Every structure is written in structure tokens, then in C-alpha cells.
Amino acid sequence: MSNAAATIRASAADLARRLDLCLAEAGASEASRGACVAALLHASRLGVDSHGARLVVHYAEVLREGRVNGDPQLRVTRTGAATAVVDGDDGLGHFAAYRAAREAVDLAKEAGVGAVGVVRSSHFGAAGAYAKAVADAGMVGFATTNSDSAVALFGGAAPFHGTNPLAFAAPSGGERPWLLDMATSSIPFNRVFLYRTLGLELPEGVAADGDGAPTRDARATEMLLPAGGPEFGFKGAGLAGVATVLSAVLQGMAIDPAMLPMAGEAVDKRTPRGMGHFVLAIDPACFGGAAVFEAGMRSYLAALRGAPARPGESVMAPGDREWRTERERERDGIPVDPETARFLGLDR
Amino acid sequence: MSNAAATIRASAADLARRLDLCLAEAGASEASRGACVAALLHASRLGVDSHGARLVVHYAEVLREGRVNGDPQLRVTRTGAATAVVDGDDGLGHFAAYRAAREAVDLAKEAGVGAVGVVRSSHFGAAGAYAKAVADAGMVGFATTNSDSAVALFGGAAPFHGTNPLAFAAPSGGERPWLLDMATSSIPFNRVFLYRTLGLELPEGVAADGDGAPTRDARATEMLLPAGGPEFGFKGAGLAGVATVLSAVLQGMAIDPAMLPMAGEAVDKRTPRGMGHFVLAIDPACFGGAAVFEAGMRSYLAALRGAPARPGESVMAPGDREWRTERERERDGIPVDPETARFLGLDR
Numbered sequence: 001m002s003n004a005a006a007t008i009r010a011s012a013a014d015l016a017r018r019l020d021l022c023l024a025e026a027g028a029s030e031a032s033r034g035a036c037v038a039a040l041l042h043a044s045r046l047g048v049d050s051h052g053a054r055l056v057v058h059y060a061e062v063l064r065e066g067r068v069n070g071d072p073q074l075r076v077t078r079t080g081a082a083t084a085v086v087d088g089d090d091g092l093g094h095f096a097a098y099r100a101a102r103e104a105v106d107l108a109k110e111a112g113v114g115a116v117g118v119v120r121s122s123h124f125g126a127a128g129a130y131a132k133a134v135a136d137a138g139m140v141g142f143a144t145t146n147s148d149s150a151v152a153l154f155g156g157a158a159p160f161h162g163t164n165p166l167a168f169a170a171p172s173g174g175e176r177p178w179l180l181d182m183a184t185s186s187i188p189f190n191r192v193f194l195y196r197t198l199g200l201e202l203p204e205g206v207a208a209d210g211d212g213a214p215t216r217d218a219r220a221t222e223m224l225l226p227a228g229g230p231e232f233g234f235k236g237a238g239l240a241g242v243a244t245v246l247s248a249v250l251q252g253m254a255i256d257p258a259m260l261p262m263a264g265e266a267v268d269k270r271t272p273r274g275m276g277h278f279v280l281a282i283d284p285a286c287f288g289g290a291a292v293f294e295a296g297m298r299s300y301l302a303a304l305r306g307a308p309a310r311p312g313e314s315v316m317a318p319g320d321r322e323w324r325t326e327r328e329r330e331r332d333g334i335p336v337d338p339e340t341a342r343f344l345g346l347d348r
Numbered sequence: 349m350s351n352a353a354a355t356i357r358a359s360a361a362d363l364a365r366r367l368d369l370c371l372a373e374a375g376a377s378e379a380s381r382g383a384c385v386a387a388l389l390h391a392s393r394l395g396v397d398s399h400g401a402r403l404v405v406h407y408a409e410v411l412r413e414g415r416v417n418g419d420p421q422l423r424v425t426r427t428g429a430a431t432a433v434v435d436g437d438d439g440l441g442h443f444a445a446y447r448a449a450r451e452a453v454d455l456a457k458e459a460g461v462g463a464v465g466v467v468r469s470s471h472f473g474a475a476g477a478y479a480k481a482v483a484d485a486g487m488v489g490f491a492t493t494n495s496d497s498a499v500a501l502f503g504g505a506a507p508f509h510g511t512n513p514l515a516f517a518a519p520s521g522g523e524r525p526w527l528l529d530m531a532t533s534s535i536p537f538n539r540v541f542l543y544r545t546l547g548l549e550l551p552e553g554v555a556a557d558g559d560g561a562p563t564r565d566a567r568a569t570e571m572l573l574p575a576g577g578p579e580f581g582f583k584g585a586g587l588a589g590v591a592t593v594l595s596a597v598l599q600g601m602a603i604d605p606a607m608l609p610m611a612g613e614a615v616d617k618r619t620p621r622g623m624g625h626f627v628l629a630i631d632p633a634c635f636g637g638a639a640v641f642e643a644g645m646r647s648y649l650a651a652l653r654g655a656p657a658r659p660g661e662s663v664m665a666p667g668d669r670e671w672r673t674e675r676e677r678e679r680d681g682i683p684v685d686p687e688t689a690r691f692l693g694l695d696r
Contacts, residue, residue: 112430158655252637
């Protein structure tokens with residue numbers, strides 16, 4: 001890339017230290033910022049830069065403005081033999097969500113499956129971080145959240161759902177886990193911003209103008225379209241609803257159109273957003289058995305990766321691209337955009 | 349439609365009676381065929397004709413040939429406080445799957461959430477039937493199955509995953525439930541067959557020729573493409589994997605490319621297919637509470653249905669189209685295609 005010279009690279013350890021320092025200065029407690037740094041590094045290491053280190057600028061601002069509680073006292077309430085609710089006390093969402101993942105694993109160890117809701121939370125970064133935390137404990141993980149309106153309904157003329165991610169992960173027998181972390185829109189809004197800067201045309205059927213009419217013009221884009229494209233967007237819209245039902249309706253938290261927007265000039269950064277999340281852990285020991293599952297994942301992934309590809313293409317399991325990026329970034333460092341690098345003092 | 353005169357319509361009660369009789373004649377026990385009839389009518393009433401009454405022709409054949417056990421003895425094993433495995437004894441998949449849904453609800457009543465695997469099963473019809481069964485019991489339901497290879501991987505040149513459905517349902521406070529029952533391919537293979545007959549062009553990015561190259565020619569189509577289309581098909585392929593991981597790998601059952609094909613001239617119809625399924629039930633009482641959930645679903649659905657639509661379009665919640673069809677078919681009867689009508693004796 002032509003601006004490669006301007007991109008600063010940092011080691012994961014250095015980046016973690018600087019993120020921690022910035023969040024501490026913004027008033028986040030050691031425990032809550034530790035979770036946030038872990039989630040940001042998860043994304044930054046894997047190449048999910050939209051949900052990586054750059055978010056620290058936003059988190060520091062909302063910590064300072066008061067929307068996010070710097071010293072949250074999490075309350076975990078077990079509500080059934082396999083269920084719990086984590087009250088995030090309006091702290092950094094990563095803190096509550098990692099706690100929920102741990103609780104889901106603990107419940108699943110006892111009951112075979114664990115389902116944990118999170119209430120009174122905030123933006124939690126990449127959903128995949130929490131699904132992966134469950135997989136790292138040897139279980140099948142699922143994590144989701146809803147978010148503020150950005151995506152039209154199928155046939156809709158206004159933003160309704162957020163980009164509502166669904167993240168699934170499964171241990172793969174010693175290798176990096178199978179990891180699917182997907183927005184239920186085709187693209188994130190960050191891609192629109194990037195394409196505006198670069199003057200590029202968006203793919204067909206992923207964005208719409210202010211009336212909901214599909215457009216490929218990034219400058220005219222005012223909302224996203226649900227995954228599935230112009231004819232099958234009802235699938236993406238339905239899946240966005242899965243995130244909303246589990247994260248908001250089931251937890252008694254704000255649905256997407258009622259949620260305070262995350263960012264923007266005019267946005268209230270003092271009032272907590274009352275976000276909900278949902279995390280699930282499933283213990284393979286209570287189904288076919290841990291050994292069967294491990295062997296099965298190996299054989300499934302071997303079959304998938306060995307499947308014939310079209311000329312010039314390759315077939316990959318969910319996560320494979322991310323693990324490759326992780327290896328590259330371990331070797332070369334993590335690229336940090338200029339604004340974030342400045343904020344973190346990486347340019348000095 | 350021009351062939352409306354040729355379409356025979358039957359009441360749900362008459363159709364149920366005839367389906368039951370045909371399955372009895374093919375050797376299915378009262379309990380197993382009762383579940384099958386319920387699942388077929390779920391689909392036929394809601395307009396999901398690909399998974400409705402027409403499947404009886406196939407089920408009767410595989411019951412007669414021996415692939416499907418006409419007198420399955422289900423074995424339900426509780427494996428944790430919130431988990432169980434249903435052994436389908438190679439009977440009709442609907443029998444095992446409805447049993448799994450009931451077990452998941454019972455477990456969730458005790459533990460807050462219930463996760464049930466199904467092993468040694470067979471084709472179970474529409475996944476939505478089992479998610480809806482959970483919702484009808486007042487809980488959030490999820491049901492999935494994998495199926496034999498029909499869909500290319502993203503970038504792939506051969507069928508790998510099946511059309512692997514994901515079905516979610518949630519009670520909606522007295523109204524018909526919120527119900528999302530989606531294949532993880534854009535279209536089902538039946539649409540290809542239909543378009544071949546009608547000489548119509550397929551939508552872009554939903555089907556491929558024998559080399560995996562996208563085609564709009566139904567006659568040239570040899571595999572489907574994953575939901576998400578030409579640029580975002582990794583999402584559909586990843587979601588198909590969710591079905592495979594939960595239904596096959598977690599249960600120790602056959603993954604999609606290893607599964608005996610469902611149909612076709614040369615297919616072995618004597619050997620059980622060893623299919624797995626997965627059903628989940630989540631009790632709102634263990635999260636925000638049943639009343640909060642009910643009020644939340646009402647308000648979410650009101651907001652969604654009231655969202656502005658593009659000119660000439662309408663916005664709908666998942667299931668709304670199906671419930672409208674159900675009302676129409678209650679009034680007008682269920683249309684049955686000529687072959688199935690003949691098979692059921694509806695033409696006499």
C-alpha cells in the first residue's frame with residue numbers, strides 16, 4: 001500500500017501496555033481495562049481492525065464523559081442450574097462479556113450447557129472474543145449483542161437493526177479454533193467511511209441512500225443493507241433479529257432503534273446505553289464426548305480445507321484468514337492507524 | 349397461475365388423515381408417523397411446500413426400502429442438568445426431533461436452558477417446526493440439522509455443506525411466534541428444479557455449474573452457492589458450518605460430505621443415514637423474566653412492523669409471511685401438487 005510508510009507497527013505487548021495506560025488515564029479500573037485490552041488485542045491481532053486498538057479513542061472519551069463507569073462492580077446472579085445474568089454496572093462491555101463467557105463455561109461444566117445474559121453493559125468490541133474464550137475452555141461458544149440502528153430492514157427505508165454480530169467458536173483439537181464472527185449486515189459502516197476516502201464504489205446490494213434505495217456510492221450511503229443482498233436480505237435481517245431477541249428483549253435491555261447511538265457529534269456521551277449481550281457455552285462431554293468432538297472437528301476441517309477450489313480461489317474454514325493474519329502480525333507487528341498511534345503515543 | 353385449475357386443495361384435517369394413512373401403509377408406527385404428519389402440516393400450512401406434504405412420497409419409499417425404521421424406540425438420555433441426547437433409532441427424524449424439542453423445554457424448565465442432541469436420525473422436514481414447538485411452550489427455541497452436500501464453499505468448486513437450516517423462534521405474547529427458518533444457501537434445490545421446468549433465469553449468485561462457476565441457468569446448475577452471494581458467501585458457508593458443528597460433529601454423526609444422499613436414482617435407500625440434529629430451549633423466566641420478555645417482543649415487533657418501507661415494499665418480521673399464508677390456507681385449503689395429490693388419493 002502506498003501509505004505503508006505512514007503506518008506504525010507495534011508489538012502486541014507494547015500495544016497492550018499503551019492501551020492499558022490510556023484506559024487507566026481515562027479512569028478505567030485495572031480489572032475492567034484488562035478485559036478491554038484483551039478484547040481489543042484479540043481483534044487487532046486477528047486483523048479485525050474496525051474492532052481493534054482504534055476503539056480506545058472512543059472508550060477513553062466515553063469513560064471521561066461519564067457514559068461508561070470506570071469502576072464497575074459486576075454482579076453475577078445465578079438464575080438456574082445452567083443460567084446466570086451478569087450486571088455490567090455500566091462499565092466497559094468487555095469486562096462484563098468476558099465474565100459472562102467464564103460464567104457460561106462454569107455453568108456448562110456443571111450442567112452441560114450454560115447460558116448467560118448481560119445487562120447494563122456497553123460496547124463490547126468484537127463478539128468473537130467471547131465465543132473464542134469459550135472455545136479456549138474446550139467448549140462450543142456463541143456470543144452476540146445488538147447495537148444501535150444502522151441497517152435497513154429488508155424492504156425498509158430507514159435504519160432499524162444494528163450491525164448485530166453473531167459469533168460462534170469451537171475448539172479444533174490443538175489448532176486455533178474454528179471461529180465465525182460475522183456482522184448481519186454485508187459490510188460494516190467503517191468500510192463505507194474507508195471507501196468515501198478512497199473514492200471507491202461499494203459492492204452491489206450492501207448500502208442504501210437516505211430513502212433505503214440501494215447505492216454503490218459511498219458518499220450517498222446513509223444506511224447499510226442486511227446480509228443476503230438485494231434478493232435475500234430477509235436472511236440477514238432475520239439474523240440481526242436473533243441478536244436483538246437474545247441480547248435486548250430476553251435481557252430487558254434496549255432494542256436497536258431505542259438504543260443511544262454509539263458515536264457521532266451530537267451524541268449524548270454521559271448517559272449509559274443499557275446494552276445487553278448473550279453468551280452460550282456447550283460442553284461436548286455431554287453430547288458425543290470430548291474425544292469424539294475433537295476428532296470430528298479435525299476431520300471436518302481437513303475435509304473442508306481439502307475441498308476443491310475454483311481457479312484462483314481458495315477454500316477456508318471460518319477463522320483461517322484471521323489466524324494467518326495473526327501469524328503475520330506476530331512476526332511483523334500490528335499496524336496501527338495514524339490517529340490511534342498518535343493517541344497512544346506510538347508516534348513519539 | 350395458469351395451472352390453478354389442476355391444483356387440488358385439501359383441508360388440513362383431510363390432508364393429515366391421508367398422510368397418516370400413507371405412512372401407516374408404509375410401515376410407520378402411530379407415534380412416529382404422528383410426529384411426521386405434524387411436521388409436514390407445519391410446513392404445508394405455512395407455505396413451505398418444499399418441506400410439506402410432498403415429502404410423504406419420499407418418506408413412504410424409504411420406510412418401505414428399510415432406510416427408515418418404521419417402529420423406532422426412542423431412547424432419551426439425560427447427560428447433564430441441562431442436556432440430553434435422543435437416540436432416534438433410525439426412525440422418521442420428525443419423531444426424534446419433536447421429542448428433542450419437548451426434552452429441551454423440560455430441561456429449560458428445570459435449569460433455565462436445555463440443549464438436546466439427536467443421534468441416529470433421518471430427514472426431519474422443516475427445522476422451524478421444532479423451534480416453533482419450543483416457542484409454543486413459552487421459550488426461545490433454536491433447531492438445526494446438517495444435510496448432504498449440495499452447496500459449494502465460498503470459492504469452492506464442489507458441493508460441500510448441505511442447505512443446512514437454522515431455525516429460531518420466540519413467543520410473541522399471544523400472537524403467532526417470531527419465526528426465522530432459513531437455509532444457509534440462498535435458495536433450495538427445489539427452486540432450481542422449478543426454474544428448469546419454467547425456463548426461468550435464476551437470481552445472480554445463488555447457483556453454480558459443475559465447476560463451481562456462478563450461473564443463472566437452472567439447467568446448467570449442479571450446486572448451490574452459500575447465502576451472502578458472490579462477495580459475502582463466506583457468511584452463508586460459515587453459518588452452514590454452525591449447523592454441521594452442532595448437529596454432526598458435536599453428536600458424533602456424519603458430516604455433510606460423508607452423509608448418504610437423501611434422494612436420487614442411484615441412492616442406497618436401505619442404509620440408515622445416521623443424521624444428527626440439535627435443539628435448544630431458553631426460558632425467559634431465567635433472564636429478564638417472562639412478562640418482560642412478552643412485553644419486549646410486542647414492542648420490538650410493533651417497532652419493526654411500523655418501520656418505514658421503501659415505495660412498493662413492506663417490512664415484515666420473520667414468520668409474518670408464513671402466518672399470512674396460514675390464514676389464507678385455513679380459508680382456502682392447502683394446495684397439493686398433482687403428484688402428491690395422486691399419491692395421497694386426493695384426485696379420486
